[in-house]
Amino acid sequence: MVMVSCSLSHKGISSCMLTAVESLFQRSLPSLSPTRQAHAGLLKCGLVPGDARHTSKLLAFYAGHRCVADVEFLSRSVTRPDPFAFSGVISVLVRSHLFSAALSLLPCMLSLRLPPDPFILPAALKACAALPSLPIGRQIHALSLVGEVSSDRFVASALVDMYLKCAAVADAYQVFDEMSEKCVVVWSSMIAGCATHGRTEEAFQMLDRMRSSGVEPNLITFNGLIVGLNRCGRPHETLPLLRRMHSEGFELDEVSVSSTLSAASDVEDLTMGCQIHGYVIKTRLETKSSVVSALLDMYGKCGCADEMIRVFDTVTTPDVGSCNALLAGLSRNGRVDDALKAFAEFQAQGIKLNVVSWTSIVACCSQNGKDMDALQLFRRMQSAGVEPNAVTIPCLLPACGNVAALLQGKSAHCFSLRKGILADVYVGSSLVDMYAKCGRITDARVVFDAMPSRNIVSWNAIVGGYAMHGKAKDAIELLLSMKRNRHKPDSVTFVCVLSACSQAGLTEDGERYFYEMQRDYGITASVEHYACMVSLLGRAGRLDEAYELIRKMHVEPDGCVWGALLSACRVHNNVTLAETAAEKLFELEPANAGNYVLLSNIYAAKGMLDEVDRVRDTMKTMGVKKNPGCSWIEIRNKVHMLLAGHKSHSQMSRITEKLEKLSEEMKRLGYLPSTNFVLQDVEEQDKEHILCGHSEKLAVALGLISTPAGTPLRVIKNLRICGDCHAAMKFISKFEGREILVRDTNRYHRFEDGSCSCGDYW
DNA sequence: GTAGGGTTAG
Numbered sequence: 008m009v010m011v012s013c014s015l016s017h018k019g020i021s022s023c024m025l026t027a028v029e030s031l032f033q034r035s036l037p038s039l040s041p042t043r044q045a046h047a048g049l050l051k052c053g054l055v056p057g058d059a060r061h062t063s064k065l066l067a068f069y070a071g072h073r074c075v076a077d078v079e080f081l082s083r084s085v086t087r088p089d090p091f092a093f094s095g096v097i098s099v100l101v102r103s104h105l106f107s108a109a110l111s112l113l114p115c116m117l118s119l120r121l122p123p124d125p126f127i128l129p130a131a132l133k134a135c136a137a138l139p140s141l142p143i144g145r146q147i148h149a150l151s152l153v154g155e156v157s158s159d160r161f162v163a164s165a166l167v168d169m170y171l172k173c174a175a176v177a178d179a180y181q182v183f184d185e186m187s188e189k190c191v192v193v194w195s196s197m198i199a200g201c202a203t204h205g206r207t208e209e210a211f212q213m214l215d216r217m218r219s220s221g222v223e224p225n226l227i228t229f230n231g232l233i234v235g236l237n238r239c240g241r242p243h244e245t246l247p248l249l250r251r252m253h254s255e256g257f258e259l260d261e262v263s264v265s266s267t268l269s270a271a272s273d274v275e276d277l278t279m280g281c282q283i284h285g286y287v288i289k290t291r292l293e294t295k296s297s298v299v300s301a302l303l304d305m306y307g308k309c310g311c312a313d314e315m316i317r318v319f320d321t322v323t324t325p326d327v328g329s330c331n332a333l334l335a336g337l338s339r340n341g342r343v344d345d346a347l348k349a350f351a352e353f354q355a356q357g358i359k360l361n362v363v364s365w366t367s368i369v370a371c372c373s374q375n376g377k378d379m380d381a382l383q384l385f386r387r388m389q390s391a392g393v394e395p396n397a398v399t400i401p402c403l404l405p406a407c408g409n410v411a412a413l414l415q416g417k418s419a420h421c422f423s424l425r426k427g428i429l430a431d432v433y434v435g436s437s438l439v440d441m442y443a444k445c446g447r448i449t450d451a452r453v454v455f456d457a458m459p460s461r462n463i464v465s466w467n468a469i470v471g472g473y474a475m476h477g478k479a480k481d482a483i484e485l486l487l488s489m490k491r492n493r494h495k496p497d498s499v500t501f502v503c504v505l506s507a508c509s510q511a512g513l514t515e516d517g518e519r520y521f522y523e524m525q526r527d528y529g530i531t532a533s534v535e536h537y538a539c540m541v542s543l544l545g546r547a548g549r550l551d552e553a554y555e556l557i558r559k560m561h562v563e564p565d566g567c568v569w570g571a572l573l574s575a576c577r578v579h580n581n582v583t584l585a586e587t588a589a590e591k592l593f594e595l596e597p598a599n600a601g602n603y604v605l606l607s608n609i610y611a612a613k614g615m616l617d618e619v620d621r622v623r624d625t626m627k628t629m630g631v632k633k634n635p636g637c638s639w640i641e642i643r644n645k646v647h648m649l650l651a652g653h654k655s656h657s658q659m660s661r662i663t664e665k666l667e668k669l670s671e672e673m674k675r676l677g678y679l680p681s682t683n684f685v686l687q688d689v690e691e692q693d694k695e696h697i698l699c700g701h702s703e704k705l706a707v708a709l710g711l712i713s714t715p716a717g718t719p720l721r722v723i724k725n726l727r728i729c730g731d732c733h734a735a736m737k738f739i740s741k742f743e744g745r746e747i748l749v750r751d752t753n754r755y756h757r758f759e760d761g762s763c764s765c766g767d768y769w
Numbered sequence: 770g771t772a773g774g775g776t777t778a779g
Contacts, residue, residue: 098770129770164771195772230773262774269775300775332776363777370777398778405779436779464779 042068043077066092070099075108082115094127097134106134110143123154129165136165136172144169148182158186164193171200189220195228202235207244210235226257233266242270246279249286259286261295268301272308280305293321300332307336316345331363338371346371347380365393370402373409381406382415395419397428401437408444416441420454432458436465443472463497471503479504479511486520498530505539514547534560538567545575550584566596573602577609585609593625600631 046065066085069077078096093116100109113131128151135144148166151157157166163186170179183189183197194217201210210232217224229252233245245267252259264287271280284302292298299322306315315336322329330353337346350368353360365388372381385403388395395403400419407416420438423429435458442451455461455469466489473482482504489496496504501524508517521540524530532540537560544553553572557564569591576585585606592602603626610618 094770126770133771161771166771168772190771192772197772199773225772227773232773234773260773265775266773272775295775297775302775304776328776330776335776338777366777396777401779402777433779440779462779468779 046077064092066096067099070096070103070105070108073103073105075100075105078108079111082112085115085119090121090124090127093121094124094130097127097130101130101134101137104137106137109134110138110140113143113147117150123150123156125156125159125162128156128159129161132162132165132169136169139169139173141170141173141175144173157182160186160188160190164190164196167193168196168200171196171203174204176200176204176206189217189222191217191222191225191228194222194224195231198224198228199231199235202232203238205239207236207239207241226252226260226263229257230260230262230266233263233270237266237270237273242274243276243279245270246282249283259290259292261292261298264290264292265295265297265301268298268305272301272305275309277309277311280309296326296328299325299329303329303332303336307332307339310340312336312340312342312345325358327358327361327364330358330360331367334364334367334371338367338374341375343371343375343377360391360393362393362396362399365391366396366399366402369399369406373402373406378406378409382410382412385415395422397423397426397431397434400428401433404437404441408441411445413445413447416445429457430459432460432462432465436462436468439465439468439472443468443475446476448472448476448478461494463494463500466494466496467499467503470500470507474503474507474510477507477510479507479513479516482507483513483516483520496524496528498533498536501528501530502533502535502539505536505543509539509543509546512546514543514549517543532562534562534565534568537562537564538571541568542571542575545572546578548579550575550579550581554584554587564591566592566599566602569595570602573605577605577612580609580612582609582613582615593629597629598631600626603631 042065066078066081069081078100082096093112097109097112100106100112110131116127128147131147132144135141135147144166147169148157151159151162151166156162163182166182167179167186170176170182179197179200183193186193194213198210198213198217201207201213214224214228214232217228229248233248236242236244236248249259249263249267252263257263264283268280268283268287271277271283280302284305287293287298287302293302299318302318303315306312306318315333319325319329319333325333330349333349334346337343337349346368350360350364353364365384369381369384369388372378372384381403385395385399385406388399400423404416404419406412407419416438419441420429423431423434423438428434435454438454439451439458442448442454451469451472455465458465466485470482470485470489473479473485486496486500486504489500501520504520505517508514508520517540521532521536524536525532537556540556541553544550544556550572553575557568557572560568569588573585573588573592576582576588589602589606592599596602603622607619607622610616610622
């Protein structure tokens with residue numbers, strides 16, 4: 008390569024350049040970098056490789072290295088083509104699953120007036136089938152007719168398969184019927200294709216026709232039928248077919264059993280799964296990695312995590328696929344600690360984990376309430392050099408939203424833009440949700456508006472975002488927009504709209520949509536809808552109507568419904584109904600400290616201090632453990648009492664002492680409510696609104712006893728709502744001198760000028 | 770050179 012690099016400036020040495028390229032290609036496995044240098048050298052010397060020999064070699068070389076951009080670039084510069092080389096390159100690209108790249112060579116071939124080659128067309132058709140792209144497939148069909156190669160056995164078979172995969176069954180039949188000689192391959196294609204498109208009767212008839220025409224079906228024919236039955240929603244028919252294959256003397260392979268196991272997983276049929284497992288053991292197919300994965304998946308989906316682990320433990324050398332199946336199964340069954348442990352073990356064993364493994368573990372954490380772990384694992388994934396894909400991003404973003412890691416979420420946005428995956432409906436929807444949860448509803452809307460395609464989840468993300476921000480009018484406007492765009496709102500959409508109406512006090516609108524939802528959309532009201540309605544009526548002061556609605560519910564009211572009533576009672580200080588709601592809540596959620604605290608709040612506001620003590624005693628007797636949030640509520644409660652002047656000076660000092668103790672305890676536990684919250688001063692009347700209006704989202708209010716001289720009451724506003732990291736950090740820094748602990752210091756970075764930021768760049 | 774598969778996803 009010394010020769011190559013030193014010769015770039017001199018045209019006269021161009022022959023040396025060519026020799027250098029030649030010598031590179033003569034090696035059996037030339038490396039990428041020197042070849043690129045050589046190619047660049049040729050271009051710099053003005054020697055665009057017009058020579059068919061060099062072009063072909065370079066094309067094949069880049070295709071083999073999956074360098075799509077180089078292939079496309081080079082193919083455009085070809086002047087004297089070599090049909091054989093093109094054929095090889097297309098095949099290489101198709102085998103590497105670079106279907107679009109393979110098809111991108113076709114226009115070039117056409118412009119060069121290369122004759123349609125029966126060796127190129129099947130590979131190109133395979134690419135059309137895989138994408139799928141019916142228009143290009145049809146063009147290739149036309150090309151084969153012009154070139155009179157359409158009757159070629161391979162071309163015709165590939166055409167049939169392409170049409171089936173592109174869901175053009177009638178076209179497939181036409182080509183198939185015109186074939187004079189039908190081999191086992193094209194019969195198999197038709198059978199699998201018919202079954203996939205739900206034409207199962209035809210598929211079975213075709214199996215008989217095939218036999219009577221003298222062609223012997225093979226294992227692939229039957230396997231294709233199993234896969235088709237599974238895909239068209241007839242998974243229960245796969246096991247009888249497996250038995251039939253066995254009785255006809257077919258030696259089943261890993262494809263047969265793993266496909267049937269997949270059918271059992273889809274319908275969560277444990278009995279069927281166990282029968283196949285028995286068969287697997289008998290036939291000793293359990294050593295096949297695809298069978299292991301399918302078994303793990305089946306047990307995981309059937310809720311048998313322990314059995315799944317037992318299967319995994321029998322594998323001596325698990326491959327990455329089996330590891331991934333185990334991680335997914337553990338995650339599905341909520342066994343997040345086991346998943347984390349398994350993941351760490353895989354790493355310790357040196358198993359080469361891939362993007363699926365990392366995505367699975369990130370998803371496992373973000374779906375099981377371990378948001379910080381999800382973010383940390385994602386950073387480790389990047390350190391390990393594993394590049395995220397379009398699946399990873401929607402797995403990561405909920406964690407960003409939950410802990411308001413806006414910068415990391417933004418980075419995911421930029422990454423998606425760079426990698427061209429922003430158009431993915433899952434990526435887009437999760438970005439909308441993340442921005443909304445991080446307090447950036449405007450950004451959420453910008454992403455939503457730019458989405459090229461949307462599904463119900465995308466709509467629900469933006470409607471839910473507006474609901475979360477208390478922007479009920481916008482939520483309603485979007486609901487109307489959905490109607491205009493002929494997108495049918497679902498149950499979740501209405502939960503969002505009703506919740507928004509409830510928070511904004513749009514009582515009449517809420518009532519109307521609750522009615523419309525049932526009448527116009529046939530959606531049965533769920534407990535979530537009822538909880539919103541109870542909250543809606545309760546906030547409007549219509550507590551008796553709210554209670555009446557609960558009594559008339561045709562589903563059993565749960566803790567959320569009674570909780571909504573209790574919260575409404577807190578707003579209007581209705582002790583009688585509060586006691587009724589609390590009684591139900593203590594039955595339904597005996598260990599939920601929040602309910603006890605809420606009731607004691609209501610008593611406290613009414614000055615019923617003996618009752619407050621009684622509730623506290625009940626908590627003690629019941630052994631209810633307070634969570635940190637409750638402790639903070641209790642602190643706030645005490646502050647309320649101090650401010651309300653219900654206690655004498657000596658009592659006040661005891662309360663203050665108690666507050667200090669509680670604060671110490673919180674610090675000892677390492678909790679600071681401010682990790683997720685922005686702290687803002689608010690007026691007393693707003694405070695009440697915020698506390699009640701966003702009680703779930705805002706977590707708790709914190710009364711900070713700050714100076715001996717006074718008792719400034721600070722209310723925490725959720726970062727999700729206002730998204731102002733800097734304000735949060737300023738507040739934290741202001742109070743840090745008073746030894747307030749900041750948990751997860753990794754998330755916070757203090758700049759020299761005293762300002763702060765949270766999240767990390769990546 | 771044409772036909773069949775398991776594991777990740779809002």
